[in-house]
Amino acid sequence: MKFSCEKSELLSAVNITSHAAAARSAVPSLEGFLIEAGTDVVITGYDLKTGIRSTIRADVSEPGSVVINAKLFGDIIRKLPEDVVYISVNEKYMVHIRCALSEFDIMGISSEEYPDLPTVDYQNSVYMKEKDIKAMIGETNFAVSDNEARPIHTGALFEVDNDILTVVAVDGFRLALRRERVAKTEVGKISFVVPGSALSEVERIAGDSDELVKITLGTKHVMFTLGSNMLISRRLEGEFLNYRNSIPQTSKYSIEADRRSLISGIERVSLIISDKFKSPVRCVFGDKVLKLSTATTLGKANDECEVSGDGEGLEIGFNNRYLLEALRVAPADNLRLQLSTSVSPCVIVPADGSKNFIYMILPVRLKANEN
Numbered sequence: 001m002k003f004s005c006e007k008s009e010l011l012s013a014v015n016i017t018s019h020a021a022a023a024r025s026a027v028p029s030l031e032g033f034l035i036e037a038g039t040d041v042v043i044t045g046y047d048l049k050t051g052i053r054s055t056i057r058a059d060v061s062e063p064g065s066v067v068i069n070a071k072l073f074g075d076i077i078r079k080l081p082e083d084v085v086y087i088s089v090n091e092k093y094m095v096h097i098r099c100a101l102s103e104f105d106i107m108g109i110s111s112e113e114y115p116d117l118p119t120v121d122y123q124n125s126v127y128m129k130e131k132d133i134k135a136m137i138g139e140t141n142f143a144v145s146d147n148e149a150r151p152i153h154t155g156a157l158f159e160v161d162n163d164i165l166t167v168v169a170v171d172g173f174r175l176a177l178r179r180e181r182v183a184k185t186e187v188g189k190i191s192f193v194v195p196g197s198a199l200s201e202v203e204r205i206a207g208d209s210d211e212l213v214k215i216t217l218g219t220k221h222v223m224f225t226l227g228s229n230m231l232i233s234r235r236l237e238g239e240f241l242n243y244r245n246s247i248p249q250t251s252k253y254s255i256e257a258d259r260r261s262l263i264s265g266i267e268r269v270s271l272i273i274s275d276k277f278k279s280p281v282r283c284v285f286g287d288k289v290l291k292l293s294t295a296t297t298l299g300k301a302n303d304e305c306e307v308s309g310d311g312e313g314l315e316i317g318f319n320n321r322y323l324l325e326a327l328r329v330a331p332a333d334n335l336r337l338q339l340s341t342s343v344s345p346c347v348i349v350p351a352d353g354s355k356n357f358i359y360m361i362l363p364v365r366l367k368a369n370e371n
Contacts, residue, residue, distance in 0.1 A: 001035075001037050001062055001063065001064025001065060001066060001087075001088065001089040002037075002060070002061045002062035002064075002086075002087070002088040002089070003037045003041055003058045003059060003060040003061065003062075003086075003087055003088075004058065004059045004061075004084050004085065004086045004087070005041060005056055005057065005058035005059065005084070005085055006084060006085070007077065007080050007081070007082055007083060007084070007085050007099060008082065009056045009057060009058075010041075010056060010077055010085055011077050011078060012054075012056070013041075013043045013054035013055075013056045014033070014043065014073065014074045014077050014078075015074075016052060016054045016204075016205055016229055017033060017043050017044060017045035017052045017053070017054050017070075018033075018045060018070055018074050019045070019052070019201055019204070020044075020045030020046055020047055020050050020051055020052040020201065020231075021033060021045035021046070021047065021070035021071075022047040022048075023071075025047070027113075027115075028109065028113075029067050029109060029113040029114045029115070030046065030047060030048065030114075030115070031069060031070060031071070032067040032068050032069050032070050032073075032108075032109070032114070033045055033067065033068050033070045033073055034046075034065065034066075034067050034111055034114045035065065035066055035067070035068060035087075036064075036065040036111070037058065037060045037062070037063050037064055037065065038060065038063050039060070040055050040056060040057055040058055040060070041055070041056050041057075041058040041060065042054070042055050042056075043056070044114075044117065045070060046114075046115065046117055048115065049195070049197070049198075049233065049234060050195070050197065050198045050201060050231065050232070050233045050234075051117040051118070051231070051232045051233075052201060052205075052229065052230070052231045052232075053117070053229070053230045053231075053232075054228060054229045054230075055228040055229075056228070062088070064089060065111035066089045066093055066095060066108040066109070066110075066111055067108055067109045067110070067111055067113065067114050068095055068106065068108045069106070072106060073106070076097060076104055076106075079102075080097075080099040080100075080102055081099060081100045081101075081102065083099050083100045084099065085097065085098070085099045086098040086099070089108060093107060093108040093109055093110060094106075094107060094108070095107070095108045117232055118218075118220070118221045118232055118234070119218075120216055120217075120218035120221045120222070120223045120232060121218045121219050122216060122217075122218060123217045123218055123219065124186055124187040124190050124216075124217045125185075125186045125187075125214055125215065125216050125217070126160055126165065126182055126184075126185045126186070126187070126190075126214075126215045126217075127182060127183045127184040127185065127212045127213065127214055127215070128165060128180070128182055128183055128212065128213050128215065129183055129209075129210050129211070129212060129213070130206045130207050130208070130209050130210070130211045130212070130213050130226060131206075131207070131208045131209060131210065132180045132183075133202065133206055133213050133215075133224075134202075134203050134206035134207070134208065135178075135180075135331065136165070136167045136178040136180060137156075137167070137199045137200075137202060137203040137206075138203050138329060139176065139178050139329040139330070139331060139357065140156055140167050140168065140169040140176040140177065140178050141156060141169060141196055141199050141200060141203065142169075142176065142325045142326075142329065143169040143170060143171055143174050143175060143176035143325075143326075143359075144156055144169045144171065144196030144199075145169075145170065145171035145172060146171070147171070147172070150172075150238075151236060151238060152193060152236050152237070152238030152239065152240050153170055153171060153172070153240070153241065154195060154196055154236065155193040155194050155195045155196055155198075155199075155236040156168060156169040156193065156194055156196060156199055157169075157191060157192075157193050157240045157243070158190075158191065158192050158193070158194060158215075159189075159190070159191040160182065160185060160187060160188075160189060160190050160191070161188075161189045162188070162189075163181055163182050163185060164179055164180070164181055164182070165179070165180055165181075165182050166178070166179045167179075168240075168243050169196070170241050170243065170246075173319070173322060173361070173362050174322050174326065174359070174360060174361045174362065175243060175246065175247065175358070175359065175360040176326065176329075176357075176358075176359055177243065177247075177357060177358040177359070178331075178356065178357050179355060179356050179357070180356065183212055184212070190217060191240075192217055192222060192235050193235060193236040193237075193238075193240055194222055194233055194235065194236070195233055195234070195236055198231065198233035201231055202224050202226070202231055205224075205226050205229050205231065206226055207226075211226075211227060213225065213226050217235075218235075220234060220235055221233065221234055221235060222235055246360070247345075247347060247358060247360055248338070248340065248344065248345060248347060250340075251338035251339055251340050251347065252339065252340040252341070253285060253309065253310075253311045253312070253314060253337075253338070253339045253340065254309055254336055254337075254338055254339075255285055255290070255307050255308065255309040255311055255336070255337045255338075255339065256307060256308040256309055256334060256335065256336050256337075256351045257290065257305060257306075257307040257308070257334070257335055257337065258305075258306075258333065258334060258335075259327055259330055259332065259333050259334065259335050260333070261305045261306065262290075262305055262323075262327055262335070263324065263327050263328060265290070265292050265303045265304070265305045266281060266292060266320055266323055266324055266327070267324065268292075268301065268303050269281055269292045269293060269294045269301040269302065269303050269320075270294070270301075270320040270324070271301060272294060272295075272296050272298040272299050272300070272301050273294060273296060273320055274296075274298075277296035277297055277298050278296070279294050279295060279296045280294070280317035280318060280319060280320070280364040280366060281293070281294050281317065281318050281319075281320045281323065282294060282315065282316075282317050282366055283315070283316050283317070283318060284311075284313060284314070284315050285307070285309075285310075285311020285312075285313070285314045285315075285316075285339065286310070286311060286312075286313055287310040287311075287312075288306060288307060288308065288309070288310070289304055289305070289306060289307060290304065290305045290306075290307045290311075291303075291304050292304065292305065294320070311339065314339060314341075314342065315342055315366065316339065316341075316342045316346070316363045316366075317342075317363055317364040317365065317366040318346065318361055318363060318364060319361075319364055322361050323361060326348060326359040326361060327348075330348060330357060330359060331356070331357060332350040332351065332352070332354075332357070334350070334351035334352070335348055335349070335350065335351055336348070336349050336350065336351045342363060342366070343363060343365070344363070345360045345361060345362050345363065346360070346361050346363065347359070347360050348360070348361070
C-alpha cells in the first residue's frame with residue numbers, strides 16, 4: 001500500500017475516528033485504525049459497539065490495507081509539520097510515514113484481523129440538517145442515564161411522526177425533549193433508541209451547516225452519514241419511558257423568566273456547593289421575584305431574580321447541576337417554568353408557546369432547618 005495526502009485532511013479523519021477505536025481490548029486490532037487505500041483512503045475505528053469511518057482524498061499509487069495502533073498513529077500525525085504525508089506499507093506490515101524531514105517506521109498488522117463493521121439492513125431513512133441534529137443532541141444528551149441497570153435509558157429515543165423528529169432523554173431525575181421538522185423522510189412514523197455515547201460522536205462530527213445528515217435505520221443498527229463520514233451504532237432494545245404520560249399537562253403556577261438571569265443567580269448560590277459539600281438550591285417563587293438560597297458547611301448564599309408571575313410563595317428545592325444543565329442548553333432566551341407543588345416536577349418550556357423543547361426536573365425534598 002502506498003499513498004500521499006495533505007496532513008490536515010489525514011488529521012481530521014484521525015480525530016473523527018479515534019473515539020471509536022478501543023482504548024484497551026483483548027483483540028489488538030480493535031485498538032487500531034483500519035486504513036484502506038483504493039480510489040480514496042478510508043480510515044475506520046470500531047470498538048464492537050460503535051464504528052466510525054472517514055473518507056479522505058489521496059493520491060493512491062498502490063492500493064492495499066493495514067491496521068495501525070490508533071493512539072500511536074494519531075500522536076504521530078498530530079506532531080507532523082503541515083505538509084504532504086507519504087505512507088507506505090511493505091509485505092511484512094511495516095508502515096513507513098514521511099512528512100517533510102520527519103520519518104517514522106512502525107509495525108502494523110494484517111487487515112484480515114480487523115472485524116467487519118455491521119451491515120445496516122436498510123429499513124427506513126430520515127434526513128436532517130447537520131446544524132439541527134447537532135443542536136438536538138447537544139440539548140438532550142446531558143439527560144441520558146449512565147445507570148446500566150436500565151440500559152434502554154442510556155440512550156435517547158428518536159421518534160419520527162408527521163415529518164417531526166422528537167428526541168427524548170431521561171435518567172430518572174429529569175427529562176429533556178427537543179423537536180424539529182425533518183428535511184426529508186421516507187417513512188411516516190418510526191421510533192428507535194440510540195446509545196448516548198454514539199450520539200456524542202455524531203454531535204462531535206456534525207457541523208453547523210445546512211448539509212443533510214442521513215439517518216438510516218436497520219433491524220439492529222442505525223447509521224448516520226455526514227458528508228464523507230459515517231457512524232454505525234447498535235440500537236438499544238427495551239421499553240423506553242412513556243414520556244408523554246410523565247410530563248404534567250397542567251400546572252398551578254406559570255412563571256416567566258430570562259434564561260441568563262436564572263443561570264447567573266443559580267451559579268452564584270452554587271458557589272458554596274461542591275461534590276464534598278452538597279445541598280439543594282431552595283427556590284421561593286413570589287410575586288415577580290424568585291428567591292434563591294442554599295446552605296452548606298461552607299456557609300450560606302442568597303440571591304434573587306426578577307420574574308413575571310406570582311408563585312404565591314411556593315418553596316421547592318432542586319439539584320443545582322440539573323437546573324443549570326437544562327437552562328444552559330435551552331434554545332430560547334425567555335422561558336416559562338410550570339409548577340404546581342413542592343413535590344411535583346418543574347417543567348421548562350419556551351415562553352413564546354412554541355413546542356420545540358421541554359425540560360422536566362424532579363424536585364429535591366427540603367429539610368425544615370435549611371435556609
